[in-house]
Amino acid sequence: MNTASNNNNLAMTGGEAAAEAMRQIEPGVVPVYPITPQTPIVEYFARFQAAGKVKTEIITAESEHSVMSAAIGAAAAGSRAMTATSSAGLALMYEILGVASGMRLPIVANIANRALSAPINIHCDHSDAIGVRDAGWVQIFCETAQEVYDSTILAVRLAEHPEVLLPVMVNQDGFITSHLLEDIEILPDQPVKNFVGAYRYPYSLLSQEQPVTFGALMLPDHLFETKVAQAEAMQKAGEVYKEVGSALGKITGRDYPKFELFQVDENTEAVIVTMSSAAGTAKAVAQKLFKKGQKVGVVKIKLFRPFPYEELRALLKDIRGIAVLDRAFSFGSVPALYSEIIQTLHRAETSNNIQSYVFGIGGRDLREKDVKQVYADLAAGQFSSETKFLNLNQ
Amino acid sequence: MTIANSMKAKILPGGIIAPGGNSIANKTGLWAARHAEVDQKKCIKCHTCVAFCPEGCIEIDADGKNVKVNPDYCKGCMVCAVECPAGAITMKKK
Numbered sequence: 001m002n003t004a005s006n007n008n009n010l011a012m013t014g015g016e017a018a019a020e021a022m023r024q025i026e027p028g029v030v031p032v033y034p035i036t037p038q039t040p041i042v043e044y045f046a047r048f049q050a051a052g053k054v055k056t057e058i059i060t061a062e063s064e065h066s067v068m069s070a071a072i073g074a075a076a077a078g079s080r081a082m083t084a085t086s087s088a089g090l091a092l093m094y095e096i097l098g099v100a101s102g103m104r105l106p107i108v109a110n111i112a113n114r115a116l117s118a119p120i121n122i123h124c125d126h127s128d129a130i131g132v133r134d135a136g137w138v139q140i141f142c143e144t145a146q147e148v149y150d151s152t153i154l155a156v157r158l159a160e161h162p163e164v165l166l167p168v169m170v171n172q173d174g175f176i177t178s179h180l181l182e183d184i185e186i187l188p189d190q191p192v193k194n195f196v197g198a199y200r201y202p203y204s205l206l207s208q209e210q211p212v213t214f215g216a217l218m219l220p221d222h223l224f225e226t227k228v229a230q231a232e233a234m235q236k237a238g239e240v241y242k243e244v245g246s247a248l249g250k251i252t253g254r255d256y257p258k259f260e261l262f263q264v265d266e267n268t269e270a271v272i273v274t275m276s277s278a279a280g281t282a283k284a285v286a287q288k289l290f291k292k293g294q295k296v297g298v299v300k301i302k303l304f305r306p307f308p309y310e311e312l313r314a315l316l317k318d319i320r321g322i323a324v325l326d327r328a329f330s331f332g333s334v335p336a337l338y339s340e341i342i343q344t345l346h347r348a349e350t351s352n353n354i355q356s357y358v359f360g361i362g363g364r365d366l367r368e369k370d371v372k373q374v375y376a377d378l379a380a381g382q383f384s385s386e387t388k389f390l391n392l393n394q
Numbered sequence: 395m396t397i398a399n400s401m402k403a404k405i406l407p408g409g410i411i412a413p414g415g416n417s418i419a420n421k422t423g424l425w426a427a428r429h430a431e432v433d434q435k436k437c438i439k440c441h442t443c444v445a446f447c448p449e450g451c452i453e454i455d456a457d458g459k460n461v462k463v464n465p466d467y468c469k470g471c472m473v474c475a476v477e478c479p480a481g482a483i484t485m486k487k488k
Contacts, residue, residue: 102408102409103408103409103410104407104408104410105408165407165408202406203406203410203412210412210413211412211413211414211415212406212410212411212412212413212414213410213411213412213414213416214408214409214410215409216409216411218409222405222409223409225405226405226408226409229407230407230408233407
């Protein structure tokens with residue numbers, strides 16, 4: 001494995017990229033429980049620990065519920081805590097995800113997104129992360145292994161920022177990103193260590209000089225205000241994301257926008273809005289259509305929580321046709337990203353048409369011809385309030 | 395902000411309460427509908443109630459014999475009244 005002393009490019013999977021970032025960050029505690037397709041992340045990281053490359057304490061817990069509980073104990077005691085999971089593992093953590101965010105503990109978790117059971121399926125969709133979108137975690141969605149690596153480093157500093165103090169989830173597409181090799185640039189160790197700095201949570205469960213009570217009972221006279229403060233911290237995380245991203249950009253030379261624009265300018269007539277690896281397919285198609293003279297682009301949402309409504313509104317309000325591609329259902333409602341885009345535009349005086357699509361459930365491929373169909377629908381003005389399905393066997 | 399005000403303690407992000415050690419300020423006996431009272435004439439000074447009280451709110455006097463329930467923290471759970479071998483503890487409505 002890499003122990004680079006200079007900037008270098010390596011072929012790595014998204015899982016390896018997450019583990020490599022974790023090696024450089026060297027958290028104090030990493031509680032783990034294996035689950036496909038996240039397992040390579042903790043496998044690679046455990047190899048680093050076994051080889052003595054990190055001094056991290058790895059806690060092999062008996063479930064993901066215990067993993068997140070151990071991470072909370074470590075973070076509250078004064079140690080940087082990171083972990084990784086997928087699908088049912090994230091679902092089993094659900095109760096404790098809210099404890100982590102409610103106690104304002106800056107834990108960073110890498111998630112290799114995978115479909116939730118049942119029926120059981122090990123492949124990618126976003127039902128796991130979308131299902132926990134209201135658990136109070138910052139959520140970043142990554143298209144590539146490079147984004148996974150960069151975002152994991154960014155996430156640590158974002159989470160631990162004194163005005164944020166919230167856990168952060170770095171999502172990558174299970175198998176599609178987590179298991180496929182890509183060419184990525186790895187920073188030398190020292191700049192990464194300098195960038196994240198030492199873990200400095202302002203209070204420690206173990207402090208004798210400044211004893212505090214964590215996790216106290218909080219009845220109707222206090223809980224409301226505490227939750228409002230948590231909501232404000234989440235809003236603040238949006239501003240801090242920009243700050244931290246710009247600081248990281250000075251080291252990597254890459255940008256960390258809340259959403260990435262591809263072929264989008266004042267002349268753009270139609271865009272696909274989506275997240276994660278699907279954006280790559282959408283860009284490939286958009287590029288081909290652009291060369292044929294179609295004014296089409298892609299908007300890739302990277303920061304899903306807090307959702308960048310204001311910035312997106314300014315951008316999307318003048319685009320006539322918008323297709324939103326979600327990789328998860330919201331049963332009994334409209335898909336989550338589509339719902340956010342509707343919310344983004346509902347106060348804008350605009351006449352854009354928005355169409356919802358669901359794709360890629362349980363690892364179903366999003367093919368170029370599916371994306372072409374979406375752009376064709378937009379061009380033909382075929383909009384409805386019904387969600388359409390891409391690559392669904394009829 | 396009853397707890398915070400009484401101790402000049404602060405509720406910090408995440409519901410962390412600082413400084414620690416403020417449980418004395420939080421008079422949990424205020425919730426109770428009744429509290430235990432010891433009849434000193436019946437009491438045989440065995441201190442069984444002291445050992446059983448889940449709140450640790452039955453105090454032994456300086457003489458090391460007589461016991462007294464602190465109503466600020468007694469929740470009226472009746473454990474002492476049940477355990478008392480002399481039947482010396484009764485529950486009083488507040």
